[in-house]
Amino acid sequence: MHVTRLTLNDFRSYPEADVRMEPGAVSFIGANGQGKTNLVEAIEYLSRLDSHRVSSDVPLVRAGTERAVVRAEVVRGDRTALLELEIIPGKSNRARINRGDLPRVRDLVGVLRTVTFSPGDLDLVKGDPSDRRHFLDALLVLRTPRLAGVKADYDRVLRQRNTLLKSAGRRRNVEVATLDIWDENLARLGGELVAQRLTLLDDLGPHLVEAHLRVAAGASANRRDVTAVYRSSTAMDAEERDQHAIAGVLLTEIGRRRGDELDRGISLVGPHRDEVVLSVGDLPAKGYASHGESWSLALALRLASFDLLRSEGDDPVLILDDVFAELDGGRRQQLAELVATAEQVLVTAAVAEDVPAELAGQRFEVRDGGVTRV
Incomplete structure (x- = not known):
């Protein structure tokens, strides 16, 4: 192309x-x-x-x-x-x-x-969890374009649910039936999004390992191994990949945290709260990787993205x-x-x-x- x-x-x-x-x-x-x-x-x-x-x-x-x-x-x-x-x-x-x-x-x-590598990609390693979530979702959409609709629908439900939570405040019995509907929509869309992210990381992992070995060829042996592990905001089985099972876990956790959400006026459960933990050797990259190691890992993420997309078309x-x-x-x-x-x-x-x-x-x-x- x-x-x-x-x-x-x-x-x-x-x-x-x-x-x-x-x-x-x-x-x-x-x-x-x-x-x-x-x-x-x-x-x-x-x-x-x-x-x-x-x-x-x-x-x-x-x-x-x-x-x-x-x-x-x-x-x-x-x-x-x-x-x-x-x-x-x-x-x-x-x-x-x-x-x-x-x-x-x-x-x-x-x-x-397209796959873009820029100086701002250091944020993939050193930045907030939102930077790594955005990296995953952008690659998801390029790989499977229909997921652009899933992500857009999830973001819309999240905004509307947050608005409802803020308006309800501490009045626990206000618009509960309406909130139940938004809970179900958030869990359903969130289940699909999380399942797709997990599958993507499974498929990206071997490419990331190989790309990092090429990029960090001069590094010491114990600093050449890299991993990218998904950390959910819920107590989800790390091996779970079924979107319906994940949606069920999300819905249960949403119900358990409803009081906290009404108190704070914000959604506390869902893929918008998840993290991707990048590690170099035995240590998390954020906070431990040197500047050079962070550059190498950021570049490896982009090259792995390129290699994954290339392998599929x-x-x-x-x-x-x-x-x-x-x-x-x-x-x-x-x-x-x-x-x-x-x-x-x-x-x-x-x-x-x-x-x-x-x-x-x-x-x-x-x-x-x-x-x-x-």
């Missing part, structure tokens, strides 16, 4: 842009603030309706304009598809494939698959956003060798010298709002 053409209208800093790309390595070189990351972010957003930079689509629309349009021609095997997304903050976005309107914007998710488009500046010469070379076999690698860098020779394919200079092939 690769992108052959990207066009933008009023996306981020670009009134317009038109970039034609080839398979293999493609580099966007430019000083900070020139817009190189905006280009790869547009491709990432088409892939999963999400960005590694912002949580809202408002900043994606150029200041002073009402909407942005992103189009990409994507080649998968011997087929080419034109993907289009119209971003309209405060209103419903619109999506098209080959000029045909999609009934739901989220139907665009996964048609183009075409290569995703691999995006390396401003990561080489963070690495020494040896690590740059190592990373370049690890990703060189991808069908398409999109690289952003402030200076051309930061990009290893193995990735010296097609190159663009990004400056003053223009994108010029070098």
